Amino acid sequence: MNVARSELILGGQKSGKSRRAELLARAWLRAAPGHRATLIATGQPWDDEMRARIERHQSDRAERVPGLATLEEALRLPECLAAHSRPDHLLVVDCLTLWLTNLMMPAEGKGLPADVLERSIVKLTQSIVAAPGPVVLVGNEIGLGVIPLGREVRAFVDMLGRLNQAVAASCTRATLMAAGLPLTLKDEA
Template structure:
């Protein structure tokens, strides 16, 4: 079975750069290898469009030749479609993927529920199932946001709880888990 690594950390902790370095190392290790980046962010406002554009330019400079595939909701299906023994897949990031399911921008004004979409549980289960059977290496990036005080709003508490459970489940499925802080890795598993 191929290896999987979960890279957790706070915002701007160096998570994505570490994942990109894993992709570069993979590509450099043997000819005929490829790398695919599964992007979960959505360009729904001007700031996010600019952020995504900047990330695309930076990623192309750091890991030339890495293919980018947008997978804001159907992450398990994209992972299954792109994983192969000669392809390393980077998933960036689990936190945005969960946000897309729990807090969809188009439904934000009309929703009063703090609970994840009923489809979220099936999507989470499917991701874990696919991850367990990936024929190639996978590097997943996610935020660790549960280190602070308990949030005041029920929607935010539900999100923090759901992300904590997702991180635990993915960490259990991965052969490696790394926590990033200030650009420095701490191997947890």
């Protein structure tokens, strides 16, 4: 399994997205003794179920990919990529969907306006392109289903589609996961 300079991994719930990102991180760590890898987690423990899910993911990751460090960053993702990217350091972002949720629908108040969200997406894509080390980004593809009810949910689905398109355009590889199987959508590696 070869690691691209940047890869977007999209898929539905439990499609194998995170597992592919972990396999890439494991391959990166094994490729050279000086390699490092960090998972940038964007999820927040809003409730008991989410806290338990985060703890389970941390435990499972530690078993599957020893040596993969974890950093939590719910909002300032472009700045986090810029601060931590190094040629010998793979960054895994899991996941873009939760990052956008944090920006649009924060638990403690009103989300960012659309123009600020668009600028945040531009900053993210610029940080991906400028990253001196490899970056793997995980996100959900939720635009294949029915049109959701409710203005806010439709706005979220639309913005997530724009985010996914922008990130895919800025990455050297884009992969769609389904049933645990990768389908390469783009590979400029």
